[in-house]
Amino acid sequence: MKTIAIIGAGLGGLSASIKLASNGYNVHVFEKNAHTGGKMMPIDMGSYHFDFGPNTMTMPEVFDRVFEEANLNPRDFFDWTRIDQHTRNVDYNGESFMMSTNQEEMVDELSKLDPYAADHYNAYLEEIERLYLLSKNSFFPRMFTSPGDYLSPGLFNAVLRVRPLEKMNHFHERFFKHPLLLKAFNRYSTYIGSSPYLSPATFAMIGYLEMVQGVYYVKGGNTKIAEGLERAAKQLGVTFHLNTQVKQVHIEGKKATKVETVDGFVLPVDQVVINGDLLQSYPALVNEKHRPSMRNKKIESSSPSISAFVIMAGLSTRLQNLCHHQVYFSRDYTEEFETLFDGKWSLDPTIYISNSSYTDPSVSPDGDNLFILVNAPPLSGNNTISEEEYKTIIYDKLEAHGLPIREYIVEEKIVGPNEIKDRFHAFKGALYGISSNSLKNSFLRPSNQSKDIANLFFAGGSTHPGGGSPMVVISGKNVAEKIIERDAVK
Numbered sequence: 001m002k003t004i005a006i007i008g009a010g011l012g013g014l015s016a017s018i019k020l021a022s023n024g025y026n027v028h029v030f031e032k033n034a035h036t037g038g039k040m041m042p043i044d045m046g047s048y049h050f051d052f053g054p055n056t057m058t059m060p061e062v063f064d065r066v067f068e069e070a071n072l073n074p075r076d077f078f079d080w081t082r083i084d085q086h087t088r089n090v091d092y093n094g095e096s097f098m099m100s101t102n103q104e105e106m107v108d109e110l111s112k113l114d115p116y117a118a119d120h121y122n123a124y125l126e127e128i129e130r131l132y133l134l135s136k137n138s139f140f141p142r143m144f145t146s147p148g149d150y151l152s153p154g155l156f157n158a159v160l161r162v163r164p165l166e167k168m169n170h171f172h173e174r175f176f177k178h179p180l181l182l183k184a185f186n187r188y189s190t191y192i193g194s195s196p197y198l199s200p201a202t203f204a205m206i207g208y209l210e211m212v213q214g215v216y217y218v219k220g221g222n223t224k225i226a227e228g229l230e231r232a233a234k235q236l237g238v239t240f241h242l243n244t245q246v247k248q249v250h251i252e253g254k255k256a257t258k259v260e261t262v263d264g265f266v267l268p269v270d271q272v273v274i275n276g277d278l279l280q281s282y283p284a285l286v287n288e289k290h291r292p293s294m295r296n297k298k299i300e301s302s303s304p305s306i307s308a309f310v311i312m313a314g315l316s317t318r319l320q321n322l323c324h325h326q327v328y329f330s331r332d333y334t335e336e337f338e339t340l341f342d343g344k345w346s347l348d349p350t351i352y353i354s355n356s357s358y359t360d361p362s363v364s365p366d367g368d369n370l371f372i373l374v375n376a377p378p379l380s381g382n383n384t385i386s387e388e389e390y391k392t393i394i395y396d397k398l399e400a401h402g403l404p405i406r407e408y409i410v411e412e413k414i415v416g417p418n419e420i421k422d423r424f425h426a427f428k429g430a431l432y433g434i435s436s437n438s439l440k441n442s443f444l445r446p447s448n449q450s451k452d453i454a455n456l457f458f459a460g461g462s463t464h465p466g467g468g469s470p471m472v473v474i475s476g477k478n479v480a481e482k483i484i485e486r487d488a489v490k
């Protein structure tokens with residue numbers, strides 16, 4: 001039986017572990033933290049449960065397939081709830097509209113703000129469906145191991161048809177005129193940690209996931225997904241080493257031979273999958289002389305995606321004007337992104353709030369459980385603002401929108417870029433590794449396989465196909481399938 005070490009129990013590592021174990025591999029997952037799920041992390045304070053990380057779930061079929069392909073029933077592990085009227089978008093001046101997967105409701109909402117958008121909504125849906133289907137068929141299922149992979153005629157053709165040269169904002173301007181609508185749809189670029197003014201229109205297809213396929217929530221909290229994946233993996237025989245940090249991957253003759261933990265445990269291996277953030281983990285675990293294609297200098301010069309500043313606030317009341325997902329936009333969205341990618345904190349940030357107790361009071365029976373998220377710059381020398389100062393800016397702004405959060409706080413916790421970096425070993429605290437602001441970084445994300453070490457693979461949000469939890473699950477599955485396929489032909 002072949003032995004595989006997976007370093008990191010994030011969603012990518014868990015998905016790879018299930019595929020490999022169900023195909024007869026001896027799988028060991030090493031995780032430095034006490035929980036599995038990585039950034040999908042449960043935070044429980046008093047009677048309040050919070051889902052740190054993924055609050056907006058899309059593509060449920062991707063998660064379900066991990067179980068089904070291992071002959072398990074996903075419904076034995078967790079249940080999805082679909083949220084049709086899913087996100088309230090509020091502008092700085094109080095104007096608002098609700099996003100819905102119901103097309104008629106959407107056209108009604110749009111016509112109140114922007115008759116042009118109402119007239120063009122159908123054309124918008126057709127175009128994002130086209131972008132989504134091209135990506136789904138041509139990019140998601142493949143492992144890209146070199147730029148040459150893009151040169152196959154079919155794939156090259158597909159790249160040209162996903163509007164790689166148009167910017168996301170420009171794409172949206174063709175369908176929406178009202179500034180709030182442009183902000184709301186441009187916000188999808190933040191799902192890949194990038195700017196709508198720099199990232200390619202290809203990523204407008206994220207809108208298809210929310211506006212057509214639907215937004216989902218898991219009863220009891222989205223972290224039930226990670227718990228379910230861990231339970232399934234254990235049923236299939238995966239060994240978990242929690243609270244166990246890997247110190248080094250030993251390389252001999254361009255092959256990974258052993259992994260060694262900080263406690264001195266050594267596991268001889270046939271293959272290794274690094275699920276931790278590639279930019280942080282690869283240099284930390286593999287000596288530079290073994291990775292000429294990925295030297296420290298190249299890693300250091302990478303342009304990181306955005307980070308996050310998160311406040312989790314448990315309240316003693318249920319505020320009247322909140323639903324499950326809502327966004328309070330900045331006045332000048334362009335300036336906000338310029339500030340962020342200049343490495344600075346925006347003083348007028350766009351604020352996202354998830355209040356999952358609106359859908360599921362059982363996760364927080366005594367009042368709202370607010371997950372308040374603001375885009376933050378990745379760590380650099382310019383990170384000058386204190387957590388307390390930034391929290392005040394956020395609470396003041398929400399108070400002006402009729403949300404007097406401070407008056408009702410029972411529990412509170414802040415997680416900023418420094419903690420994201422330390423807790424998840426994330427490069428400069430970035431959520432998704434390299435940003436997708438340039439054409440090269442959008443279409444040539446770091447490969448899922450080391451160019452220098454034959455049996456070393458990468459799965460997770462910092463690699464192909466990209467950030468966002470469904471993509472991460474796909475990357476784990478792709479890597480596992482590649483390992484299985486390679487072993488089958490040996």
Ligand SMILES: Cc1cc2nc3c(=O)[nH]c(=O)nc-3n(C[C@H](O)[C@H](O)[C@H](O)COP(=O)(O)OP(=O)(O)OC[C@H]3O[C@@H](n4cnc5c(N)ncnc54)[C@H](O)[C@@H]3O)c2cc1C
Nearest residue numbers: 008010011012032038039053054055056246276460461469
């Ligand atoms: C604030 C926030 C909000 C988000 N919102 C959403 C959302 O609404 N929807 C969505 O789909 N996605 C969202 N995401 C993104 C999503 O959480 C991630 O893309 C996904 O969870 C990443 O999974 P991963 O497998 O890449 O690895 P990670 O979650 O990064 O896990 C990697 C694991 O590797 C471990 N590790 C690293 N190095 C070592 C080592 N040497 N030894 C042992 N263990 C190690 C780390 O501790 C970590 O647990 C959000 C993320 C954040 C942070």
